[in-house]
Structure formats: structure tokens, C-alpha cells
Amino acid sequence: MNRALRRVSLACLVMFVLLLVNVNWLQGFDAASLASEPGNGRTFSEQFQFQRGSIVTADQKVIAESRLNKNLGEYQRHYPVGPVYAPITGYDSLFSATGIEQAENKQLSGSDPALAVHNLIDLVTGKPKKGATVQLTINSAAQEAAFSALQAQGRQAGVVALNPQTGAVLALASYPTFDPNQLATLNGSKLVRNDKRLLRDPNQPLLNRALNDTFPPGSTFKIVTSSAAMTDGLSRRGITQDTPVYAPTKLKLPGVTEPLINFDGEACDNGSNPTGTGKVPLIFAFTVSCNTVFGNLGLQLGGAKLKQQATLYGMNNPRLAIPLPVTQSNFPLYEDRAQAAGAAIGQESDTVTPLQEAMLSAAVANKGTLMKPYMVDKVTAPDLTPLSTTQPTVLSHPVSPTVAGELTQMMITVTQSPQGTAHATADVPGIVIAAKTGTAQTGINNSGLDDAVFTCFAPAANPQIAVGVVVRGGGLGADASAPIAVKIIQAYLAAVGK
Amino acid sequence: MLIFVVGVVLFAYANVGLGLNGKIPAGMFEYGIAFAVLVGGAHLAVRWLAPWADPLLLPLAALLNGLGIVMIYRLQQSGRAGNTGGVISTMTTSTTLYQVLWSALGLGAFVAVLAFIRQPRTLQRYTYTLGAVGLALFAIPALLPASMSEINGAKVWILLGGFEIQPGEFAKLALAVFFAGYLVAKRDVLALAGRRVLGIDLPRARDLGPVLIAWGVSLLVLVFESDIGTSALFFGMFVVMLYIATQRTSWLLIGFLLFVFGAVVASRLFSHVGERFTIWLHPFDHVHTTAFQLVQGLYGLGFGGILGRGLGQGQPYYTPLVQSDLIITAFGEELGLTGLMALLIIYGLIVQRGLRAAIAVRDPFSKLLAGGLAFVIALQVFVIVGGTTRLIPLTGITTPFLSQGGSSLVASWMLIAILMRISDTARRPAPQPIQDEGMTQVVRAG
Numbered sequence: 009m010n011r012a013l014r015r016v017s018l019a020c021l022v023m024f025v026l027l028l029v030n031v032n033w034l035q036g037f038d039a040a041s042l043a044s045e046p047g048n049g050r051t052f053s054e055q056f057q058f059q060r061g062s063i064v065t066a067d068q069k070v071i072a073e074s075r076l077n078k079n080l081g082e083y084q085r086h087y088p089v090g091p092v093y094a095p096i097t098g099y100d101s102l103f104s105a106t107g108i109e110q111a112e113n114k115q116l117s118g119s120d121p122a123l124a125v126h127n128l129i130d131l132v133t134g135k136p137k138k139g140a141t142v143q144l145t146i147n148s149a150a151q152e153a154a155f156s157a158l159q160a161q162g163r164q165a166g167v168v169a170l171n172p173q174t175g176a177v178l179a180l181a182s183y184p185t186f187d188p189n190q191l192a193t194l195n196g197s198k199l200v201r202n203d204k205r206l207l208r209d210p211n212q213p214l215l216n217r218a219l220n221d222t223f224p225p226g227s228t229f230k231i232v233t234s235s236a237a238m239t240d241g242l243s244r245r246g247i248t249q250d251t252p253v254y255a256p257t258k259l260k261l262p263g264v265t266e267p268l269i270n271f272d273g274e275a276c277d278n279g280s281n282p283t284g285t286g287k288v289p290l291i292f293a294f295t296v297s298c299n300t301v302f303g304n305l306g307l308q309l310g311g312a313k314l315k316q317q318a319t320l321y322g323m324n325n326p327r328l329a330i331p332l333p334v335t336q337s338n339f340p341l342y343e344d345r346a347q348a349a350g351a352a353i354g355q356e357s358d359t360v361t362p363l364q365e366a367m368l369s370a371a372v373a374n375k376g377t378l379m380k381p382y383m384v385d386k387v388t389a390p391d392l393t394p395l396s397t398t399q400p401t402v403l404s405h406p407v408s409p410t411v412a413g414e415l416t417q418m419m420i421t422v423t424q425s426p427q428g429t430a431h432a433t434a435d436v437p438g439i440v441i442a443a444k445t446g447t448a449q450t451g452i453n454n455s456g457l458d459d460a461v462f463t464c465f466a467p468a469a470n471p472q473i474a475v476g477v478v479v480r481g482g483g484l485g486a487d488a489s490a491p492i493a494v495k496i497i498q499a500y501l502a503a504v505g506k
Numbered sequence: 507m508l509i510f511v512v513g514v515v516l517f518a519y520a521n522v523g524l525g526l527n528g529k530i531p532a533g534m535f536e537y538g539i540a541f542a543v544l545v546g547g548a549h550l551a552v553r554w555l556a557p558w559a560d561p562l563l564l565p566l567a568a569l570l571n572g573l574g575i576v577m578i579y580r581l582q583q584s585g586r587a588g589n590t591g592g593v594i595s596t597m598t599t600s601t602t603l604y605q606v607l608w609s610a611l612g613l614g615a616f617v618a619v620l621a622f623i624r625q626p627r628t629l630q631r632y633t634y635t636l637g638a639v640g641l642a643l644f645a646i647p648a649l650l651p652a653s654m655s656e657i658n659g660a661k662v663w664i665l666l667g668g669f670e671i672q673p674g675e676f677a678k679l680a681l682a683v684f685f686a687g688y689l690v691a692k693r694d695v696l697a698l699a700g701r702r703v704l705g706i707d708l709p710r711a712r713d714l715g716p717v718l719i720a721w722g723v724s725l726l727v728l729v730f731e732s733d734i735g736t737s738a739l740f741f742g743m744f745v746v747m748l749y750i751a752t753q754r755t756s757w758l759l760i761g762f763l764l765f766v767f768g769a770v771v772a773s774r775l776f777s778h779v780g781e782r783f784t785i786w787l788h789p790f791d792h793v794h795t796t797a798f799q800l801v802q803g804l805y806g807l808g809f810g811g812i813l814g815r816g817l818g819q820g821q822p823y824y825t826p827l828v829q830s831d832l833i834i835t836a837f838g839e840e841l842g843l844t845g846l847m848a849l850l851i852i853y854g855l856i857v858q859r860g861l862r863a864a865i866a867v868r869d870p871f872s873k874l875l876a877g878g879l880a881f882v883i884a885l886q887v888f889v890i891v892g893g894t895t896r897l898i899p900l901t902g903i904t905t906p907f908l909s910q911g912g913s914s915l916v917a918s919w920m921l922i923a924i925l926m927r928i929s930d931t932a933r934r935p936a937p938q939p940i941q942d943e944g945m946t947q948v949v950r951a952g
Contacts, residue, residue, distance in 0.1 A: 010865050012750040013877050017861040019746075020884040024854045027888060028847055030897045034807050035843035042808030045790065050809045050821045 056082040056102075056194065061116040061139030063097055063108055066176075066385060067503075069148040072097045072109070074139075077194060085109075085192035091185045092155040095216040096146060096383065098332075099188035102199055107216075108142060108383070111331040115140045115387045115395070122395050138390040145176035145385045145398075150473070153499030157492040158183035164480040165489075166217030166362035168381075169496050172370040172465055172474045174400040175379030177330065179475075179496055180363075182217040184209075220335045222359035223459045223478045226446030227297045227429075229318075229354030231368050231415060231463070232339075234294060236317035237305045238411045249291040249414040257284030259300040261307070261346040268303040268349060271447075276301060278427075295421040295428045297445065299353045306352025311342030314352060320406040322367045322378055323360070330363075330381045337364035354446060354461075365463040365476025371404075372419065373442070373471035376412035378403045416442050420468050430462070433490040439497060440468040445486045457481035462489035466497045473500050507565040508549050512542045515572030518817060522580040525818025525840075531579070540606065541572060548613045555620040556930035560859050563929070566852050567922045570907035571609055571915070573849075577836055578605050578910050580818055581829045601829070601910065608912035612919035619923035626872040626928050633687025640680030643673035644723065644740075648730035662733045674736045675904070675917035678743070678882065679924070685744055686875040689751035693870075696752045721764050725772070734772075734779060735889055735903030741765060742885045747878040786899035799826045803835035803894050807846075814842025829910040831902045834891050850891065853906070856922075857884040863929035876928040879921050 034042075042048065060083060063072035071093040074083040085100045087093065098107015105113060114120035118127060118139040127137055150169055158165050158181050169179040190202040206214050215221055237247050247253075255276040258267040270276055275284035276298035293301035306314060318324065318339035328334040337360040342348040350356040363381060371378035379400050386397040407415065419442035422428040423435045429445040446461030460482030465474040475493040482488025516538045523531030545568045552559055579602040623629060629636070647655040647662050655661045657670070664671045689696070721741060745761030773780040781796055789797040789804070802825040809820060822828045822836035829836075838846045860880025864873050886906055893900035904914035 009750055009753065009870060009873050009877075012753045013861060013865050013873070016746055016750060016877060016881055017858065017865075020854075020857050020861065020881065023884055023888040023892075024850060024857075026897060027850055027891050027895070030892070030895045031807070031838065031843060031846050031850070034804065034895055035811055035838060035846070039808040039811045042805055045805070048805045048808075049824055050805050 056084070058118070058137040059083050059139065060085065060100070061118070061141045061390070063112075063116070063142050063144065065144055065146045065148045065151070067148050068143075071144075071146075072100075072188075082194055084194055085188075087188045087192065089152075090187040090189045092152055092181075093146075094185045094188050095182040095218055096144065096151075096180055097188060099191040101191045101203070102194065102196055106214075107332060108144070111329070112142045112384060112387070115142055120395075123389060126389050126391065140390065140395055141388045143385045143388065144383050145171070145174075145178065146180065146383065147178045147500055147503060149503035150179035150496050150500040151181065153495045154179040154181035154492070155183075155185075157495045161479060161482070161488060161492065163482055163488070164211065164217060164221075165478060165482070165492070166219075166221055167475065167477045167492060167496065168218045168361075168363040168366040169473050169475045169500065170366045170370045170379075170381055172373035172471045173379065175370070175381045175403070176385070176400070177381055177383045178473060178500060180218045180383070182215070182221075184211045184213045186213040216332070217478075218362045219330075219332055220361070222335055222337060222361055223461065223480065224448035225354040225358055225360040225365065226448030226459065226461045227299075227302075227354055228360075228365060228368060228444045228446035228461050228463045229352070229358060230294060230297065230302045231372065231419075231444050232317050232321055233302045233305050233309070233314065233352040234290065234415060234418065235321075235407045235411060236309050236313050237290075238414060239317070239407055240309065240313055247290065249294075249418050250289050252287035253290050253293060253301050254304050255281055255284065255286065255288040255293060255298055255301045256304070257300065259303045259307075259349070261303070261349055263344070264346045268300055268353075270299045271297070291418045291421060292427075294418040294444075295425050297429050302353045303349040306349040307345055309348070309352070310345065311348040311351070314348060315339055315341050317406065318358075320378075320404050321371060322364060322403060328381075330383050332383065334363055334381075335361055337361050354448060360461075360478075362476045362478045365461060365478060366474050367476070369419075369442070369444075369463045369465040369476065370474035371406045372412050372415045373465035373474050374412075375409040376407040377405050416468060419443055419464070423464075430464075430486045430490050433486045434462075434464065434494055436494055436498065439466050439501065441466040441494070441497065442468040442471075443490070443493070445484070445490065447484050458483050460484060460486075460488035462486070462493050464490075464493050464497075466501070472504065473497055507561070508545050508568065511565050511569045511572060512538070512545065514569060515541060515576060518573060518576045519579065521817040522576060522583070523818070525816050526580070526583050537606070540610075541575075544610055544613050545572075548616060551617040551620060552926065555617070555624075556926055558933040558935075559926040559930035560863060560933070562859050563856060563922055563926050566856050566859075567907060567919070570849070570852060571612070571919075573837075574833070574908035574910075574915075575602065575605050575609060576817070577833060577840075577908065578602050578829055580840070581822060581833075581836060583818070604912070605910060605915075608915045611912065612916040615916050616919040616923040619920050620927060623924070623927055626867075626875065626924070626931055627869060629683050629875070629924075630687050630690070630871045633684055633691075636680040637684030637688070640677040640684055641723065643677035643680065646673050648726070661730065662736065670911075670913075672904075672911065672913035674733065675913040676920075678736075678740065679879075679917055679920055681740065682743060682747070682875060682878045682882065685747045686871050686878060689747055689874055690871045693751040696748070696754075696757075718764075721761075721768065725768055733902070734782065734899075735893075735901035738765070738889060738901065739882060739886055739903060741768075743878055743882045746881045746885075747874055750877045751874055782899040782901065786896065789896065799832065800894070800896065800900050802826065803828075803832045804896060806835040806839035807895065810839040810842045810846075812843045814838070814840050814845055816840060827902075830904060831890065831909065832894050833905055833908050833910070835894050837908070849908075850887070853883065853887045857881075857887075859929070860925045863925055863932050867928050867932035869931070872928045872931060876925055879925055883921070 060074040062070050064070050072087050075086050077084045098109045100109040116139045154167050165183045167181050186206050193199050257275045258269055260267050278288045278292040281288050323337040323339045326336045339358050342351050347356050351358050380403040382398050384398055387395045389395050422443050423430045423441050430443050434441050434443050441464050443464030448459040460479040462477045465471045475496055477489040477492045479488040520530050523529055582601045654665045655663050657663055662672055662674050748757045773783055785797040789801050793801050806822055806825055817840050820839040822839050825832050857880050864876035867873050890903050890905050892898040906918045
């Protein structure tokens, strides 16, 4: 019988080895994926057991913090000025998180490996675990101006302000928005109710329009078309802001019966082209935003060159994260020349985010170098030792400093020349703003309300801030969007004392 | 070694208190004394009644029992100060006290078994009596009305005046004795008669009787009591004892095929059996319904990770019935992979010491009984731990010594007592009269 007993004991050994291997697999290798399983109550409830780190603006204003709820004995997330910063902070609910709360969760929750030593020291010294503080690049004056300007005009809109030299996001607002405090409640059924209400709202308050909604760029795309034309040369002598360009009243497009026309079918007339058969300087065409001129440039450049230039400005990038994920701004390859002409004035299927609009101006303002946008300035441990600081990085060089200088001149005339499209709305005493307006036709046969687009930077001589604004259905870019940008610029320059 | 055990258990107990609310728990001293007195008493009884018995079995079992009490106390407290968590159903404020009393009763039964059964062969005389008792214990819950026998859908209890007894736990022991006695008597017939087909010795048709009866009984248990775990345990024990007795692989093969056949048929015929397979294969598709318990257990294990959350600092209260069937996930959550592996190794050691006693003992009845009992511990741990960790389909049986519940605890202690009695017999030196005379002569000469 001993032989059989030895075999049985071998079988028992095998059973125990199987159990040991299995628990090793579960607790060693599978633990992380189990933890991230949706509906794992432990993972989410654990995070309310300790104080999550705060989120603060560049000027040290607290925009998200954890407060101890004495009744529940749990920490509740609190957003002091909730709706203003909602598209930035996002929310941290019982079930999920968005925005910075999600992107910087490891730092805020203290689970980042960089915080392991701090956590160990806290464990040994018996101090309660606390998450790291995330300091953003956001300027509270600019942000609050952006939010109240969007709120005042009342339509769906997104706006982003950048520091052109670094790419730091100074303001980022979306409208309509929501109050993250409603989703930070520790009351599960209340949370579900609020969440459902927000999800059902046809205005999509949870959508971050500054980063995740796209619009046709309209005439603001003429910055890209001009860049391509001036960089490429197009003619042997090269093309500058003063080069005369063909400016018909109607531009015949190959293979299309309907010609391309200017706004309201006007002639592109600087006083010497009343019949619409001659030429005007490029800078004049830009100032009054002649469609036919830039459509013609598009015909000559072709889809490939336009796409290359658009990509250099940051479009067609599916992986941009600042660290919030940014929806791709699209400029596809137009094989058809007529389509390329339409795309050159920001129609066809071109789409941009408000961030992309800000990036157009920021690149011009920074002498042709586009910096990568970012929102997190630095992360500090609970004991105030810095853990990481974001270094500005170059994303691309869309144009040469010379071309950027000429583009700056062209954008200045948009607000400073009496004929400029934004002269009435963005010629502000004391500040020279360089800008481009856009009025994008939407809907079938342009039946929808036009989207108002505006991109600018200021002060033109020493750029501190670049702004991109899109107001859905706002009509003329100059009317609906320009005043919003102006308010942000004034608030920011006043706040930083320049 | 017992002092070490008492120390570990008290340390764990203090840890629970510190983890839950930063204080040493109340009654630490009293519980410590009580536990030390209990295991100390058991140790003295062993020195007196079975001095040659394996010295490792008692400390190992006592350690498991002590840690089980600590975990039940911890689960009774539910959540941390400030985060009370959910109250675990079927646990009351006196659950821990009951578990301590049951432990005392279990150790009493342990001493009683050692005292009354001085020779393992004594049991052989009661082969058929115990067989009948075992079957009766198995059958009682099936025959009783549901109000007196059903908890959480499993009809395996006798509920009398607030007491819950799970007769199957004791039936397991009685039937192990019966199988050992019966197989020792019949093993030659079972092993030798029969034909050889395809290199496998097939038994005669009429010798298939006992294995078919055992199979039938385990299926009946399955059908009438909805207790898949016990039925698998019972059948597995029988087949392995049959194999040890006859040394014929064909029995293992037949047993295995019958089991697979039974399992497949049962899963088709009975929805609750089929459901177990579905849950096992696709737990995350049924997170909020049938697989809730299993998935919560898995989350707990994952949450524990390598080192665990620390006693009192996890959230085991998310898992339904964490104090009984799924207590191993609570250990996994709070003591981590490290603690869980230590527990499994303790079980492995108990099984190994039991099998060593079986190999060492000369008498075939004791050999068979010890082999069967050691295997049944291994199988029980495999079924419940494998079930909670999704190695095999989850079936609700107790984790020996750890789970809440008196019957299992008392039966497990009795099982350890039988193993120790057998190991005492195996290791007792044979009397050596000639040498004794020599000694006497030397003394006389001096």
C-alpha cells in the first residue's frame, strides 16, 4: 500500500503546487488588472480613505481639494469654484474620474512610484497618507475672464489661451459646463442621478469643448495657407506679404460649376481692383479675408503642401495629450484641386479644436516655433518637496522666423487697419492684438448658423498670450468670438502686470 | 512550538485592533490566556495519551484555528474606524465568542478521541456501525424539512434551538472509518479478480458495487442537499482510499470517469450546478448577479497583492459569506500572497505529516484510514481554495480550521486526533524485553 500512498502524496503535492501557482498569478500578476476592473468597489472606496492631493492654479488658487466628511469618516472632493474649472479639473467620483483628476491620478492619490519613499516614511512615522499637490499652468484671472465671457454670450463654445513661448495653458474654458461638486458626492444614488441628468442634457455639459469638440476653422485657416505660400515661394522671386496676388471676384474651380466667391460676393478691392480682375498685395487679401485669393493659392499649392503645412501647425496629431487627451484636428489629403481650394479657406472637411486655433497664433507669436501645450507645471509632495516640473518642449517649426514676422504684420492689420475684419471688435486701446477671424459655414448648403472662430496673440510686439476661441452658431468670428479673446487678454495682461 | 503559535496568534489579534482603530483590542489578555490554556491543555493531554505522536500536527492545527478566530473577530468588526464598511450578514457581536467556545469543544473532542481510542484498530470493530451512522448523518438534512435544514440554499444543516450542526462534517469521518474497514476486508478480491483490457486491470462487474453505491450516494447528496462540494469531497475520498487499498489505477480511472459523467449530467439537469460552471468560466460577465461573490473574492485577493493590506485594513466585507466559505480571500486580502502561501504550506505540512503516519504505520487498516483522512484534508483545501481562486468551479465547503462554524472545527480536530493516534502507534517503539532483562541484570550486579 505504501507505493499507492506515495503516489497519493505526490498527487497532494501537485494540488498544493497548483494552488500556490494560482494564487501567485492572481495576487502577483493579475492584481493590477483586477484593480482596474470596472465595478471594483474596493479600488474606488480605498481612495476616499485618505486625503487626496490638491489641484492649484499657477497663482496658488486651490481649485480642487479633499475635505474630511466627519459623518462618513471619508474624504470628500471639493471644487471651490466648480464650473469655472470643470473642463480642467474634471471630477473624481465614486465610480470614475476625468480631467486632471484622471490624468494625474497617480500623483494626486499618492500611488506614483516617485511618492513611494514619502509613503514609506509616512507609514513608519504614523502620519496619514496624503497625495501630492498638482500645480497647473492656469492663471486664475485669465481663466475666470474666459469663463465669464463664455457664460455671457451663452452659446456652446470653447476657448484656450496659451503662453506662446512655453506652450503653457493659461486658460481653458468650455460652455455649457457642469459643477464637478455634483459628481463628487459620496452618496451613490445622488451621484447616479446627477450623472444621468448631465448625460441626458442635449447641450452636453460634460463635453470639454476646448479640447474635444471640433469645428471648421473657416478663414483662420488662411494663416496656414499663407504660411505654405510664403514658405514654398510659389514663384521664382518668392512670395511675401507685399507680393501682388490674383484676386478675382469669382474664382472658377476645376470641375465645379459653382465658382468660389468672397463674403457676400464682394470684390476683393483695395482701391485698385474694383472690377475684380487684377491683383492685390497678399497682406490686403489677408486683412479683409478674400476667399478667392486664398482659394487660388490653394489651387496652386495643392492638397499635399497644404496638408504638410497644417500638420506642422499641430493638426492630424491623434496622440496629443496636455496631459488631457486632445481630439485630433483634421486636415486630410485633398487629391481634388477644387477641394484643395475650399480647404485652403478652411471649408471642406477641415476641423479644428479651440486649442488648435490657439496653437496657430502661438506658433506665429513664437517666431515660427510651436511649443507643446501643457497644463501641469509641477507636482509637489505633501512635505512641499518638488517631485517633478514640466520643461517646455518644442513640437514643431511650422514657419521660419522671417515668415512668422510677415504673418505677424498681416495679423496686426486685421485689427489695426480700418478695413480689417476685427478692427471694430479687437482694436483695444493700449494693446496691439494680432489676429485672424473666421466665419465657418456649417450645415447642408451652408444652411446652419455660422461658427464664429477667432485666433490671436498679444501684445503683437512682445507676445505674452495666444488665444483660440470658437463659438458654435456665433455668426461672424469678429462679432461673437473676438470680444471673448479680448477680455481674456486684458485680464491676463493686467494680472501679470504687462 | 506551541508558545510560538500562541505568540503569532496574539500578535495577529493585536494587529487587527491596531489596524481597525489604532488600539489593542479589548479582551486581548483574557483571550490570550484562554487560548494558551486550551492549547497547553491539549499539549499535556497528548504528552500523556499519545506521547509518540507526531509533534508537528497539534501546533499546526492550533495555529490555523487561532488565526481563524482572529480573522473572524476581524470580520465581525467589519470596517475601520471612520469607514465602518458593511455589516457582514449572519455575523453577530458574539460570533467570535462562539467560535472560541467551539474551538474549546473541538479541543475537548480532540482529547476525547485520543483518550477513548487507544488503538486505531479499535475503530475497525465498528466498521459497519460507523458506516450506517455516516450514511444516516448524510441523509438527515435531506429528510428534514427545509426550515430545519436549509441555510442559503444548501440543505446540509440540522437546525435545533438556535444550534446549527452540519452533520456532513462528522459523516465524513465516520465514512472514512467505514471505507477503511470495508476495503481492508475486501481489498484482495477487488484487486485480484477481473480481466485485463488494454493494459488496464478491469474489476469484475459485481465488484463495481461499492464504488457505484458511493457514487450514487454522493449524487443523491448533490441532488437533495445542493451541496456539490461535500459530494465531490466524499466521492474523491472514497476513490482514493479504494486506490490505496487495491493499488489499481483502473479504480482511479473508473472513479474519475464516473465523476466527470456525474458532473456533466448534473450540470445539465440542475440549473444550480450548471450555473457554477458558467460563473467559473465567465465570472466577469455576471459580476452583479451570480458571480458577485466569486468576483468580490477575486477583487479582494487582487487588492491584497503581494504583501496584503494588513489585518483590519482591507475591505473584505465586500465579499458575501467571507467569514465561512470565502475566508481564504479575507486572508489573501489582508495578509497578501505571502500570508496565503504560508497558510497553504501549513495545510500542506498537515497533509504530509498525515501521509507520513500512513506510510509508517504497519497495520493496513490504520494505513488506509490515515491515507484517506490526510487526502481528504488536501482535497477539501484544494476544492475551496481552488474554487475561490477560480482554479476550479466554486463550491461552498468550509476551509478546515479557519471558517466560521462549529461542526467543521470539531470534526477537523477529531480528524487530527485520529491522525495523531495513528502516528503515535506508528512511532511507538516496540517493546524490547531482552534488553530490559539485560538492564535489570546490570542494575542487579551494581
